[in-house]
Amino acid sequence: GVDELSTFLKMFSNKRYGYYKTLKSIVINYDNVRASFTRIQSDPYAPPSILEFIVPRNIHGLKLKRFRVRDYQVLSDYLYRRLYSESIRYRWKCGSGYSCFLGVPKPSPIMIYRSGAEIVGGDIVLRIFIGLPASGRRILVKPLIHILSIIIPRIIDKFRNLYKCEKEIWERVLYFRDYLYIQELLADENAVAFIANNSILPRESSISQKPLSNAVPFSIEDKYSREIRLPSGKTIYGLIIPQGLTVITGGGYHGKTTLLEALQEGVYPHIPGDGREYVVSRPRTVLVKAEDGRFIHRVDISSFIKKTPVIGDTKDFISRDASGSTSMAASINELVEAGVDNILLDEDTSATNLLYKDEYMARLLSDDPITTITQLARSFTRKTGINLVVVSSASSILLSKADFIILMRNYKPSILSREEIGLVEKLPDKQYRPPRERVFKGIRGVEKIRAKGSKLTIKYRDGTVFELDLKNNPRIIENGQVKMIATILKWVIREKITGSTRKLVETINNVFQEKGFSGFTKVVPPDLSWVDGLDVVWAINRLYNVVFEKRPS
Ligand code: ADP
Numbered sequence: 001g002v003d004e005l006s007t008f009l010k011m012f013s014n015k016r017y018g019y020y021k022t023l024k025s026i027v028i029n030y031d032n033v034r035a036s037f038t039r040i041q042s043d044p045y046a047p048p049s050i051l052e053f054i055v056p057r058n059i060h061g062l063k064l065k066r067f068r069v070r071d072y073q074v075l076s077d078y079l080y081r082r083l084y085s086e087s088i089r090y091r092w093k094c095g096s097g098y099s100c101f102l103g104v105p106k107p108s109p110i111m112i113y114r115s116g117a118e119i120v121g122g123d124i125v126l127r128i129f130i131g132l133p134a135s136g137r138r139i140l141v142k143p144l145i146h147i148l149s150i151i152i153p154r155i156i157d158k159f160r161n162l163y164k165c166e167k168e169i170w171e172r173v174l175y176f177r178d179y180l181y182i183q184e185l186l187a188d189e190n191a192v193a194f195i196a197n198n199s200i201l202p203r204e205s206s207i208s209q210k211p212l213s214n215a216v217p218f219s220i221e222d223k224y225s226r227e228i229r230l231p232s233g234k235t236i237y238g239l240i241i242p243q244g245l246t247v248i249t250g251g252g253y254h255g256k257t258t259l260l261e262a263l264q265e266g267v268y269p270h271i272p273g274d275g276r277e278y279v280v281s282r283p284r285t286v287l288v289k290a291e292d293g294r295f296i297h298r299v300d301i302s303s304f305i306k307k308t309p310v311i312g313d314t315k316d317f318i319s320r321d322a323s324g325s326t327s328m329a330a331s332i333n334e335l336v337e338a339g340v341d342n343i344l345l346d347e348d349t350s351a352t353n354l355l356y357k358d359e360y361m362a363r364l365l366s367d368d369p370i371t372t373i374t375q376l377a378r379s380f381t382r383k384t385g386i387n388l389v390v391v392s393s394a395s396s397i398l399l400s401k402a403d404f405i406i407l408m409r410n411y412k413p414s415i416l417s418r419e420e421i422g423l424v425e426k427l428p429d430k431q432y433r434p435p436r437e438r439v440f441k442g443i444r445g446v447e448k449i450r451a452k453g454s455k456l457t458i459k460y461r462d463g464t465v466f467e468l469d470l471k472n473n474p475r476i477i478e479n480g481q482v483k484m485i486a487t488i489l490k491w492v493i494r495e496k497i498t499g500s501t502r503k504l505v506e507t508i509n510n511v512f513q514e515k516g517f518s519g520f521t522k523v524v525p526p527d528l529s530w531v532d533g534l535d536v537v538w539a540i541n542r543l544y545n546v547v548f549e550k551r552p553s
Contacts, residue, residue: 002030002149002153005028005145005148005149006145006149008026009141009144009145009148009149010141010145012139012141012144013139013141014138014139014141015138015139016137016138016139017042017043017044017132017134017137017138017139018042019139020040020041020049020132020139021040023037023040023049023132024037024040028148030053030152030153030156031059031153031156032056032058032059033053033054033055033056033059033156033159033160034053034054035051035052035053035054035152035156036051036052036053037049037050037051037052038050038051038052038127038523038524039523039525040132041098041131041132043097043134043137044095044096044097044098044099044131044132044133044134044137045096045097045098046097046098047098047129048098048101048129048130048131048132049129049130049131049132050127050128050129050130050523050525050526051127051128051129051130051152052125052126052127052524053125053126053127053152053156054123054124054125054126055123055124055125055126055156055159055160056122056123057122057123059159059160060123060124060159060160060161060162061160061161061162061163062075062124062162062163062166062169063163063166064119064122067173070176070180071173071176071177072113072119073111073112073113073176073530074111074169074172074173074176074269075119075169075173076112076113076114076117076118076119077107077111077112077113077114077172077271078165078168078169078172079117079119079124079126079159080104080107080114080116080117081107081271082117082158082159083104083116083117083126083128083155083158084103084104084105084106084107084116086154086155086158087102087103087104087128087155088103090102090103090151090154090155091103094133094140094143095133095134095135095140095143096134096135096136097131097134098131099131099132099133099134099135099140099143100131100133100143100147101129101130101131102128102129102130102131102147102151103128103129104116104127104128104129104526104527105478105479105480105526105527107478107529108209108477108478109209109270109271109274110265110268110269110270110271110477110478111172111176111268111269111270111271112268112529112530113512113516113517113529113530114480114528114529114530115127115480115517115524115525115526115527115528115529116128116526116527118516118517118524120516124159126159127524127525127526128155128526129525129526129527130147132144133147171272172271172272174231174232175232175269175272175277176269177231177232178230178231178232178234178278179269179277179278179280181230181231182194182228182230182278182280183280183281183282183283185228186240186280186281186282187282187341189240189242189243190243190385190387191240191241191242191243191282191387192240192241192242192243192246192263192281192282192285192341192342192387192389193240193241193263193266193279193280193281193282193285193342194226194228194238194239194240194241194266194278194279194280195218195220195238195239195241195259195262195263195266195278195279196218196236196237196238196277196278196279197217197218197219197220197225197236197237197238198217198218198219199217199218199238199262199275199276199277199278199279200212200215200217200218200274200275200276201215201218201255201258201259201261201262201275201276201279202215202255202258202411209274211273211274211275215275215411216255216410216411216412218238218239218411218413219412220237220238220239220413220415221414221415223415224239224415225237225238225239226238226239226240236278238278239413241263241387241389241404241406242403242404243381243387243403244381244387244388244402244403244404245377245378245381245387245388245389245390245398245401245402245403245404246387246388246389246390246402246403246404246405246406247389247390247391247392247398247399247402247404247405247406248260248389248390248391248392248406248408249391249392249393249399249405249406249407249408250393250407250408250409251393251409252393254408254409254410254411255408255410255411256346256391256393256408257346257348257391258411259391259406259408259413260287260344260346260389260391261287261474262276262279263279263281263285263342263344263389264281264285264286264287264344264474264475265279265281265477266279266280266281266285267281267282267283267284267285267475268477281341281342282341282342282387283341283532284339284340284341284342284532284534285340285341285342285343285344285475286335286340286342286343286344286473286474286475286534286538287343287344287345287346287474287475288328288331288332288335288343288344288345288350289328289331289346289349289350289472289474290324290325290327290328290349290350290351290354291322291327291328291331291472291542292322292323292324292327293321293322293327294319294322294327294330294331294542295319295320295322295542295543295544295546296317296318296319296322296326296327296330296541297318297438297541297546297547297548298316298317298318298438298548298549298550299317299329299330299333299334299337299435299438299541300314300315300316300317300333300435300436301314301317301326301329301330301333301435302314302315302317302433302435303329303333303371303376303431303432303433303434303435304325304329304332304333304354304370304371304373304376305317305325305326305329305369305370305371306369306370306371307369308369311326311369314369315436316550317330323351324350324351324353324354325351325353325354325370327351328350328351328354329354330541331541333434333435334501334537334538334541335386336384336386336434336435337435337437337438337500337501337502338501338502338504338505338534338537339502339505340386340534341386341387342386342387342388342389343386343387343388343389344388344389344390345373345388345389345390345391346390346391347390347391347392347393347394348391352394353370353372354370354372354373355372355373355374355390355392355398356372356373356374356392356395356397356398357370357372357374357397358395358397358426359397359426359427362427371430373388373390373398374397374398374401374427375401375427375428375429375430376429376430376431376432377398377401378401378429379429379430379431379432380432381403383432383434384432384434396423397426397427399418399423400418400423400424400425400426400427401425401429402418405417405418405421436550436551437500437502437551438500438501438548438549438550438551439498439499439500439548439549439550439551440497440498440499440500440501440504440540440546440547440548441498441547441548441549442492442493442496442498442546442547443489443492443493443540443543443545443546443547444460444545444546444547445460445461445462445545446458446459446460446461446493446545447459447460447461449486449489449490450486451479451482451483451485451486453479453482454469454470454471454476454479454482455467455468455469455470455482456468456470456482456485456486456489456539458543458544460544460545464544464545466543466544468539468542468543470482470485470539473535473538473539475532475534475535475538476531476535478529479527479529480527480528480529481529481530481531481535483525483527483528483529484517484528484529484530484531485531485535485536485539487517487520487521487528488508488520488531488533488536489536489539489540490520490521491519491520491521492504492536492540500551501537501540501541504533504536504537504540505532505533505534505536505537506533507533508533508536509532509533512530512533
């Protein structure tokens, strides 16, 4: 009970910080909600301690039987947001370092699993950071008692009798089922994405996830508008971007990039009010950018770039400092290997020489080792089944190959047909050969992996410190996902996971599905956010000292 707790905690008065370790062995019972510390920090400057509490089903009162397993993604997101908004009310500071810090990281507007709130076997498991208070290295007992006997019980009370919020939860679950339904519909047609009329695509600023106020809502001309009857009973209208090569064109500042970014975000469901709730993309959609300087490990990029004495063997291409075009070619073929639905490209962030070359230049540079995406696009989309969406307005050459053209004007899309605008195809198509598959054998000599902000820092035993910024992967929305990638990488190394990257993606996703966050780490911290195995592979492909073998053909 809470009274016993205060009596017990009084013993901590003025003790040295190390005495906090005794908290490790206790279980606090807050009216049938049991709490325990799963990590105790060693000093007030170290990352805060972790308190985990379990709210049993008879206490939380949610009728879980009425939900499907997939709905738990929404429940977890809902519970996490509740935990976040409750705990920030009590955020304060005392003593030294992280003393009195309390809470979990702020969630972005996407609805995903987060380790701060999980449903495990019918119970709700919640985890929060607590900075155990001290002044220097002396324990401060008053704030300690305040946190554990007043604040924590108040937070816990918000997770009792949750049937009161069932209406709100159900609204989100029904929306989520609609979202998944649209994703299935897209898969059936092998289409790229759906964007509902009245969606708000632009954000307030590059550092904000809030919708831009007074934005022009998305709307598609009637002729191309599709009606979708959703499982919830709602009917919505909007644009379905079909399979093949889609080019988004238009003048500068007309909303092309904003549309492309929304397609990337569409891999996640969004919370009500976001504006992108009904922007739905196939789950494996990846925006590829040129990444000068990236590492490449034995990727077959020979369809795009022919071998030359200078470049070397492009069937088994290795680089520790890739150029724009080789980096993009490798990134695209890595995605083909791992298995994706859509690849998005933006002229602004691409190596132009890989995207296109006009008729004249193609004749002039007949010895150019590069075969452009323009010439390969048709064969690429047909052979791999992967759709391409490219923002392009500098050249007509890519347009001449497009299956679908979206013209953006004042943030309004219209659909152009090649015949209507008098486009003639100019260059002959070239054949794309899917890359030879590689087998991942491990990452050598890793001493330490850390996630900080958007960056992974890996220390190797040979003294190398390697930094990978996940900002280059536009699928990564929250820092919790970066931390999750770090956690899974450690697991991959510890468990000596090997195999093709396609298999790796599957293995990671299966472990998560079966065991949740605890499938990858014994002590689950409160700040992990779900990632697809694809994004772990994205990181592996770019690290230092990664071993890939050719699959014997
Ligand atoms: P483009 O790629 O065509 O050059 P952007 O997508 O970068 O254009 O958009 C240019 C600017 O217009 C950005 O500041 C963006 O926030 C804003 N914007 C985009 N879409 C809308 C919209 N629907 N309503 C209002 N402003 C928008």
